[in-house]
């Protein structure tokens with residue numbers, strides 16, 4: 001049995017309102033909520049409010065995608081392609097080019113989304 005927004009506590013789950021009470025108590029006690037989120041070269045620390053903790057726990061990937069200003073699909077592909085934008089060209093063997101687009105190495109999700117569909121140095125000028 002698992003409740004949405006619940007926090008595991010031993011063999012049972014806290015209800016949503018118990019979780020909220022705990023978060024409020026922690027916040028009043030001076031405890032800060034910080035999520036470690038993927039970023040090029042390591043991770044970023046993302047400071048969360050009580051409300052954001054609840055949303056984050058509900059769907060971490062969706063929360064971080066929204067934080068970065070991209071769709072969930074873009075965010076997941078950005079992580080999947082290790083923060084770099086791959087060239088959109090197909091090779092002579094009809095496989096996707098493995099090179100990274102110009103300026104597309106280790107970029108933010110927003111930049112990744114903007115550069116998607118571009119080409120590498122070789123394919124940029126129609127050379128193949």
Ligand SMILES: [Zn+2]
Pocket residue numbers: 087088089097098099119120121122123
């Ligand atoms: Zn290419």
